[in-house]
Amino acid sequence: MNAVLEVKDIGIDFGGVRAVDEVSFEIRPGQIFSIIGPNGAGKTTMFNLISGVYTPSRGAVKLAGEDVTGLPPHRLARLGLSRTFQNLQVYFRMTAVENVMVGRHIHEHVGITAQLFNLPSVRAQNRASRQKAMELLDFVGLADKADEPAGSLPYGALKRLEIARSLALGPKLLLLDEPAAGCNAVETEEIDGLIQEIAKSGVTVALVEHDMRLVMKISDRILVLDYGRKLIEGTATEVRNDPEVIAAYLGAHGQTEAARADH
């Protein structure tokens, strides 16, 4: 079967920093594919390259076999790519449900004139978007906060709000950048459940996360980056027993956490 995402020899620099350096990998449909690595290894940058936030200076990105290198993010979104952000990018002045409704943007097919005159088609569209958004809020457990301004939600809730919003797009491939940051162990387990459910529904998931328990537990494959380069790619067991990975990234804490994944 074709890869959902194919990244080939991709690279980008910032000033002197080679943030990502000739990295290649593939993600197969339905997989949960994790990218881990030390701080500054280039994980978020990789997501930025894939989602069109940055344009790669080298290499190519293919989405479902189609070359999409250099396409702007809003075009990629229409091809089924969606993501969350490590640094929250919530629409703080909108309510929670409106945040998710914005996620429906590419599915909202009404003309400007219709919108200006609030024609029935627009009203129907608004209702549909709202309903879908409510479902998703419910899915991430924020239904009771739907009409609160996003700015007043605590950090953990915002993380989940971003997940709901990115799902609203109806993605084929979902990039999650540290979804469990700022969540305690129990909350992380909830996120874990969410991700697995998302994957089960047929969405391919790429995950960046420092919570080793989560990563080791749910990943089908793991890519380890270090200094912008690929250190190793493999299954959870392969990765967590790799001495280089342990030395550069896991340390004692990571190893214990990873071990707890087995419970």
Next chain:
Amino acid sequence: MLTIENLTSGYGRIEAVKGVDIHVEKGEIVTLVGANGAGKTTLLRAISGVQPITGGRILFEGEDISRLKPHQRVARAIAQVPEGRQVFGPLTIEDNLRLGAYRRNGKNSARYLERIYSIFPVLKARRNSIAGGLSGGQQQMLAIGRALMSGPKLLLLDEPSMGLAPILVDQILEAVKVMRAEGATVFLVEQNAFAALSIADRGYVIETGKIAFSGNARDLLEDERVKSAYLGL
């Protein structure tokens, strides 16, 4: 050293902290555990004076500091690593760190800088780049380094391990212990409750703005309520 009495604070009609009592002895590491939205961040901000309080008092070394301006509190050597890093994006890394020493008018900055650079060598390598370009974890290191630059007596840490690679989580917790050994007092908010309680002397558990229970860190680690609600065991 730090005594919080019946503290309340919030945002408009929403009360986020509802009558909290906490005390931290000199030289202790005390950790605060709680779920999303329990009010941890609000409490820490109130201690630093960047969040208005609506009731109660905050005593530091016997002095009521509830009405002091944030910079006056920093002048009494209270430093905070805030949630969400809050680095000065347009400034260089080294400038960010130097500003951490603002309270001491930048005195002995070189010595402190070396110390921080030895904990976080990446920061040294990037000392002249703009902080806004750093990765999330790197910014977190910077935020921690910046707080350490002030040579605090009381260090308030709001989820310092957030976004850090596992290997660094060890280091941070190690550094916290070193700080304590050097005479600092630490009040730690951490989602990684297991790790936090492992290095702490005591702990408080906060639930929807109220202290639910507290105790010896070791006892809390064994406490069933803590285990099921926060450690996920």
Next chain:
Amino acid sequence: MAFLKGKYGVLLAIAIIVLILPVAFPSNYYFRIATLVWISALAVIGLNLLMGYAGQVSLGHAGFFGMGAYAVAVGPTHLGIPPVASALLGAASAGLLAFVVGRPILKLRGHYLAVATLGMGILVAMVLNNEAQWTGGPDGMPVSRLVLFGFKVKGPVMWYWITAGFLFVGAWLALNLVDSPLGRALRALHDSETAARVGGIDVARHKLIVFVISAVYAAVAGSLLAFFDGLVTPNTAGFLHSIQLVTMVVLGGMGSILGSLVGAAVLVTLPQALTVFHDYEHLMLGLMMMLFMIFLRRGIVPTLRDRIAGRVQ
């Protein structure tokens, strides 16, 4: 007050104000002031879509306003185009200018966008000021009275109703827009352009759309003012007028359609009220502006609304 939150609440409020006010009006002078308020409010609503919702400043909106105004002066006088058609042409050309300059200009952020729009506005004002053979130069030119279906539209009372009608429709369209997918996209890109982009929103296009819409609002308001006043001067397109429009937006409340009306009302009526201070008039105007903004810092309508709802921040 809660009803004021909803779209229909706002429209109802505007309708009530428009219908009730004349009862209390002792003279044409009041009709004139109210008409000026409606006209300004119309332009301000458009600008508010751009500033308050999409978060893009424009310090050159008076330029579009001026284009609308001069269209109805120059069209019939020099080009033999009927007044109403001239007004439509004015709106179209303002929209076209916005469309043409919008792409490059709207790539700029914050104060850089402010200075670019400022420059654009000044260029328009400068042409109106300098090309005297077309525009009458600094002293402006007269606008012939509007004749509709052989009927002379004349006098403040009649214009009161006409401009109120435009305001009402303008507010209705704006409220529709805000509450539509487009409006949500605008508010979203205001908060995070990156997230909006990744969410499938063509940010450049959306900014452009709202820029064009707001330019058209300004131009229509300009045409109305020119018809109503019977003359146009380059001041209508000037920098100070742009600043005034921006002030109205912020004073009334960014992102509040009702606020646009209130902001316009305050800034139009305040100078009239302050004439009692004679030499101290300007001093008082500045002082009042500062006081309003210090005590109602998110704008009159949003701040008061939240106070009443008991929310802070």
Next chain:
Amino acid sequence: ADTIKIGSVLSITGPASFLGDPEDKTLKMYVEKINAEGGVNGKQLELVVYDDAGDANNAKTFATRLVEEDKVVAIVGGSTTGTTMAMIPVFEDAELPFISLAGAVVIIDPVKKWVFKTPHTDKMACQKIFEDMKAKGISKIGMISGTGGFGKSMQAQCKGVAPDYGIEVLADETYGPKDSDMTPQLTNIKGTAGLQAVLNPGFGQGPAIVTRNYKQLGIELPLYQSHGVASKSFIDLAADAAEGVRLPAAALLVADKLDDADPQKAVVTGYKAMYEEKSGQAVSTFGGHAFDGLFILTDAMKRAGSEEPAAVRDEIEKTTGFMGTAGVVNMSATDHLGLDLTAFRMLEIKGGDWMLAK
């Protein structure tokens, strides 16, 4: 009513404030004086003044307010052509006599039933200047004009009448009303071959800067200014550079140098003394326009024996032999200004003061 309400809308602040400000002061001090002396037709005058800040739309609003709210019977005001033109329809509709203090000829040409004005037109200033040039054998000039209403209008008028005097405009430069350096424009004028004189229509601080830059560049040609600089502050601002500048202006500026036999002497010295004492500022011809307007109006009221607008209007139109600061005013049904070229005097600045030019 037991008072007579007179309205005024002036550009007391804004770019034309040095017109509106002395006009405002003049109106206030003379209304007070008239009232102290018993008023008009036994009634006290009540003056209502609004500041339009130079904006036509404001002017129109205040004009409406004077008519609708204040219910004035006549208006003296309108500092600039733009504001005046904005107000005319309001007063015409209300059928109230309106004496404008602004310059351009369009205000009274074509004649409008209810509208009069007191200052010389810019066209007359051009004519006066060109007469002077012609007498001196000057036929090729350069112009540098302000782009404000005054400068722009006079620029057009002068270019229009220049051929009548056989004068050619070889260089035509402009500057913004608030510009602070005109050396580039003057450099171009300096570099234009064959010029015999330079004319600078404009008001405000611009002409003072032009005059200074003129000296800075060492241009030797005669420099003509317009009646827009007819206040002492021009000489103060331009300082040494003003030496030798020629301009057309009313006799007011040279009040004390007039021949004792000059019929205008009493009026202008009286006004000058009063203005300078009360305001503490040097007199300008602009305040004089307000003086003329006020007295043309009150004289008409006295002759009509009432303040009834229509009667007053008719009497204003019959004003003859009125001696004002601008000159002798003889109005008629076809002339709502009533001044001729003789009202202008050619002045030259010598030793830091105005002199009647030889």
Next chain:
Amino acid sequence: MADFLQFAFSGLTVGAIYALVALGFTIIYNASDVVNFAQGEFVMIGGMVTVFAYAAGLPLPVAALLAVIVAVFVGLALEWLAIEPARDAPPVTLIIITIGASIFLRGLAQVVFDKQFHSLPAFSGDEPIRIGGAALLPQSFWVLGSAIVIFLALYAFFNHTLTGKAVLATAANRFAARLVGINTTFVMALSFAVSAAIGAIAGVLVTPITLTSYDVGTLLALKGFASAMLGGMGNPIGAVIGGLLVGLLEAFGAGYINSEYKDAIAFLVILGVLFVMPQGLFGRSHTERV
């Protein structure tokens, strides 16, 4: 060639004036992200107070010093009474407050002083210096020189002092600034005081060239703002280069192209530059990680 030189001199003179105003903008902007639209009024206060104090018999240097003190006092009052009470408001609100302040100060000046234009004697006489057939007034050197001195001082302040960094930090992240112990109230007061002083100094220096009156502020603020943006807001070197560039563009535009549209030419170039360099000539491009 002489023409070219003359245009250049004119441009440098006017440009130096814009540069001084633009420098005044930088400090408050750097402390708060706020464009202080009352900056022009500081220039006006500098000029008008000097004029009136000088007319009242004070020696020129004393009058100038008094003007600077008055301006600083006004700047502080503005900060304490109007900005500080609204310090948590969004930047646009603060900007509107400065617009209000500028109207207020103009209104105040028209009652305290008058509505006339005034001049001051040039510091080193009016005798133009002739270079290569072009004439330059000595006062222009004063303006140009002061712009450079103030630029150097600001540059050193922002790049080499901790207080300077604290000012930048306050604008970058007020919340974090307070957490590291920066007295943001003091920083704001300082920035208004220094901005006011720079404005007033500019006012004193340029009055002999441009003349002054109660309402000179608006246009100067406008041109100064455009200059600052062309150079890159917040950067002292940008302010100076931007100011000089705008001045030169106007002069060459008026001299070689068309004096009626010289401001248009300047703005067209500014627009052109911004299209290519959206952060101005020397502005830092902004990085926001997501």
